[in-house]
Amino acid sequence: MIDPADLAHLKEIPFFQRMSDSELRKVSALARARSLEADEFFYLQGDPAEMLFLLKAGRVKLIQNSADGQQILLRMIGPWSLFAVVALVEGAVYPVSAQAVEPSLALYWTKNALMELVREIPGLALNAMQMMSERVQEYQDRLRELATERVERRLARALLRLGSQAGKRVPEGILIDLPLSRQDLAEMTGTTLFTVSRILSQWEAQNIILTGREKVIIRFPHGLVRIAEDLP
Amino acid sequence: MIDPADLAHLKEIPFFQRMSDSELRKVSALARARSLEADEFFYLQGDPAEMLFLLKAGRVKLIQNSADGQQILLRMIGPWSLFAVVALVEGAVYPVSAQAVEPSLALYWTKNALMELVREIPGLALNAMQMMSERVQEYQDRLRELATERVERRLARALLRLGSQAGKRVPEGILIDLPLSRQDLAEMTGTTLFTVSRILSQWEAQNIILTGREKVIIRFPHGLVRIAEDLP
DNA sequence: CGCTACGTTGACGTCCCTCAATTTCGGTGG
DNA sequence: CCACCGAAATTGAGGGACGTCAACGTAGCG
Numbered sequence: 126m127i128d129p130a131d132l133a134h135l136k137e138i139p140f141f142q143r144m145s146d147s148e149l150r151k152v153s154a155l156a157r158a159r160s161l162e163a164d165e166f167f168y169l170q171g172d173p174a175e176m177l178f179l180l181k182a183g184r185v186k187l188i189q190n191s192a193d194g195q196q197i198l199l200r201m202i203g204p205w206s207l208f209a210v211v212a213l214v215e216g217a218v219y220p221v222s223a224q225a226v227e228p229s230l231a232l233y234w235t236k237n238a239l240m241e242l243v244r245e246i247p248g249l250a251l252n253a254m255q256m257m258s259e260r261v262q263e264y265q266d267r268l269r270e271l272a273t274e275r276v277e278r279r280l281a282r283a284l285l286r287l288g289s290q291a292g293k294r295v296p297e298g299i300l301i302d303l304p305l306s307r308q309d310l311a312e313m314t315g316t317t318l319f320t321v322s323r324i325l326s327q328w329e330a331q332n333i334i335l336t337g338r339e340k341v342i343i344r345f346p347h348g349l350v351r352i353a354e355d356l357p
Numbered sequence: 358m359i360d361p362a363d364l365a366h367l368k369e370i371p372f373f374q375r376m377s378d379s380e381l382r383k384v385s386a387l388a389r390a391r392s393l394e395a396d397e398f399f400y401l402q403g404d405p406a407e408m409l410f411l412l413k414a415g416r417v418k419l420i421q422n423s424a425d426g427q428q429i430l431l432r433m434i435g436p437w438s439l440f441a442v443v444a445l446v447e448g449a450v451y452p453v454s455a456q457a458v459e460p461s462l463a464l465y466w467t468k469n470a471l472m473e474l475v476r477e478i479p480g481l482a483l484n485a486m487q488m489m490s491e492r493v494q495e496y497q498d499r500l501r502e503l504a505t506e507r508v509e510r511r512l513a514r515a516l517l518r519l520g521s522q523a524g525k526r527v528p529e530g531i532l533i534d535l536p537l538s539r540q541d542l543a544e545m546t547g548t549t550l551f552t553v554s555r556i557l558s559q560w561e562a563q564n565i566i567l568t569g570r571e572k573v574i575i576r577f578p579h580g581l582v583r584i585a586e587d588l589p
Numbered sequence: 590c591g592c593t594a595c596g597t598t599g600a601c602g603t604c605c606c607t608c609a610a611t612t613t614c615g616g617t618g619g
Numbered sequence: 620c621c622a623c624c625g626a627a628a629t630t631g632a633g634g635g636a637c638g639t640c641a642a643c644g645t646a647g648c649g
Contacts (some may be wrong), residue, residue, distance in 0.1 A: 189497055193587070195505040199497060211494075214487045220494040243483070249474070250482030254445045257489040262443075262452040264496035265421055265431060272547030273427040275636070307596065315504030317638060322597060328401045338595060338646055355425070389636060508605075539628065551607060570614055570627060 131181075138179075140207050140252050141143055148246050152300065160230045167223040167231065174219045176233040177212040180204055183229025184291075184303045187221045193337075198312040199224075205334055213239055213253050259326065263309035264332075271315050279314040280324055281353040284334070288343050297335055298344040306339050363413075363464075370483050372439050374430040380478050387470035399455040399463065400441065405547050406451045408465040409444040412436055416535045421543075432543040432551025433458075433535065435523055436510075442465045442492075443484050445471055458536055493520075511546040512556055513585040516566070521574050529567055530576040538571050 135141045135149055158177075161167065167178060172262055184204040190350070199221055202208050207338070213233075234242070243249050271281055285300070293302040307318040314321070324340070327352045328334045333348035334341055343349065351357075367373045367381055376384070393399065399410060402422055417434040431453055431501040434440050434540075443449045444466075466474070475481050502511055512525070516533070525534040539557070557573070560566045564579035566573055575581065583589075 133438075171430075189501050191501055195501065197501045197504050199500070212491045214490045217487075217490060220497055230384075235560050240443060247479075251445075251447075254482060254486050257493060258443050258446045258449060258488060261489060261496065263490050264493065264500060265452055268431070268496060268500060268503065269427065270428045271392065271422050271425055271500065272544075273423065306594090312504075315500075318596080319598090319639080320637060323637095326597070335509060337597095364643090413615080538626090549606060550628080555605095555630080558629070568628090 137208065139207060140210075140249075140256055142252055144246060151245065152242060155234055155242065156232040156258045157235070158230065158232055158239055161225040161228065163227050163229075164227055165225050165267075167225065168219050170219055170222040172219050174209060174212040174214070175236045176209060176219040177207065177239055178209050178223070179207050181230045181232060183225055183227045183231075183272050185229060186224045186226055186309075186333075188224060189221045190351040196312060197315065198309055200294075201287065201291065207256065210253055210256055212236060213243065213250070243316070264309055276314060276316045276320055278353055278355060279323060280310065280316070283313050283348065284341060284343060285349050286355060288346065295342065298342045299346065300340070300342045304339045305341060316348065358412045362564040370437060372437065372442075372481075372488055375480050376478060376482055384466075384474060387466055387474065388464040389467070390464055391530060392470045393457040393460070395457055395458050395459050395461075399457070400451050402451055402454040404451050406441060406444040406446070407469065408441060408469055409439065410441050410455070411439050411464045413464060415457055415463075416522045417461060417463075418456045418458050418541075419457060421453045424477055428544060429547065430541055433519065433523065439488065442485055442488055444468060445475065445482070508546060508548045508552055509556055510587060512542065512548070512553060512587055513581040514543050515571060516544065516575060517578065517581050519573075520578065524575070527574065530574045531578065532572070532574045537572045537573060566581065 130152065132149055135152065136144075141149060141152065159167070167185065168176070170188075180202050182204055185208065187199045187202065187208065188196055189199055190196045195316065201224075203278075208223060211220065219297045224307075239291075248277055270282070285305075287305070288299050291302045292299040294300075307321045310321045310325075311318045325334065325336050328348070329336050331348065333345050336342070359461055362380055364385060367384065369374075369554065373384065380390065382557055383499065388411075392431060393397070393415075399417065400406075400408070402420075412434050417440065417550045419431045420429045421431055432456065434455075440455060502514065519535075519537070520531050523534045524531040526532075536542065539553045542553045542557075543550045557566065557568050559581070561568050565577050566575055568574070
């Protein structure tokens with residue numbers, strides 16, 4: 126289910142680090158593939174966590190909803206990123222929903238496959254732990270940000286992060302290469318689309334960025350860094 | 358280093374779940390103990406993560422600092438809770454600081470001991486993963502809260518949580534049994550001590566709570582639930 | 590070419606932060 | 620035991636950041 130060219134990619138991923146070739150073959154043998162159209166969901170928040178995914182192509186949003194319909198956008202997943210690591214945990218349910226924002230293709234492993242892999246590959250659980258601990262740290266940082274910093278800084282940081290994850294060099298600067306509405310940015314930074322719109326307009330006037338419909342191009346990253354770091 | 362009475366406690370802790378008695382003995386054999394006065398630190402944010410702790414007595418604050426001196430209070434640890442699970446991860450540093458708020462006693466395992474345990478007890482890494490995934494979920498929830506809810510709701514929720522974790526029945530209601538300043542509550546909920554003070558005064562006037570210096574007693578939990586759930 | 594979703598901008602309100610003045614509480618030492 | 624000190628807490632005034640709502644552009648798509 127994984128073609129040989131993919132094996133090289135697998136080796137780059139922290140989750141599959143320090144595995145022998147035979148272990149990697151085992152891993153690929155148990156993988157399945159699933160492809161989704163834009164706007165379809167890999168899974169919904171609250172579903173039993175039965176599959177672990179590795180995105181091969183496309184983009185995926187991880188969204189969390191509250192009981193009263195509020196939602197936030199926790200992260201954007203790009204190619205060769207793993208998501209739904211929670212599937213490794215006994216009896217867990219997905220704590221977020223995963224929605225494709227473009228036509229997407231993902232490899233996945235079912236619960237059974239994962240249990241087999243964990244049993245046979247001793248380092249796997251440790252690698253998973255490492256990923257989770259990075260996630261914990263990231264969320265701790267973002268909690269502090271959200272609790273103590275104002276919208277401008279959070280938005281600047283979000284754009285820089287997106288730029289480094291999904292940035293693409295274009296003549297005008299660095300294009301954030303995914304469909305990204307003002308609403309999306311608002312849900313990522315804990316504000317409203319109006320505030321995002323105002324701030325982006327202001328930054329555009331200062332020539333820090335270039336905006337368009339569901340599009341942001343960073344012209345002077347350093348301008349954003351200055352705002353993110355709260356410098357003069 | 359662990360007396361037999363403690364073994365019974367260990368079995369209750371998710372991290373040590375599904376272990377044989379011989380494995381548990383192994384675990385206890387490798388434990389060491391450390392006791393701290395109030396205000397001392399078990400470790401500081403940024404230190405290499407070399408020990409995993411299990412609090413036996415006392416209270417510990419987990420604090421995160423930003424470069425510019427802002428800080429938030431991520432969680433309060435009570436007896437028989439594990440903290441610094443990140444020590445299981447290769448090369449990690451502590452992402453938060455752990456400060457005793459009372460005289461405290463903790464068992465700990467060093468990196469070496471942990472590596473030995475992980476090698477010999479296959480389920481350990483999975484248990485750790487489970488703890489971490491719970492932590493990830495908790496932080497995701499709190500991110501959404503912080504991003505979408507106003508201070509009153511967050512504060513009500515924080516008090517309810519503290520009440521269920523560290524609540525002690527007293528004649529007047531449920532006492533949150535730890536020294537808890539307005540500043541602490543502010544750092545837990547992402548606001549200022551002034552706002553906390555105002556809200557608590559207001560709730561006291563409505564007879565929902567009783568406050569004192571570094572003390573909160575919940576008289577009518579349902580009043581807080583109403584606020585936390587945003588009911589009429 | 591018109592529909593729809595996305596985006597912009599203004600006016601207005603409010604939640605909450607900031608700062609200052611004052612009070613209360615608890616511990617300490619005379 | 621009381622006086623005193625410092626830390627914690629309260630309260631008020633004022634302002635600013637940001638949310639809310641409405642009206643109006645605008646781009647993409649059928």
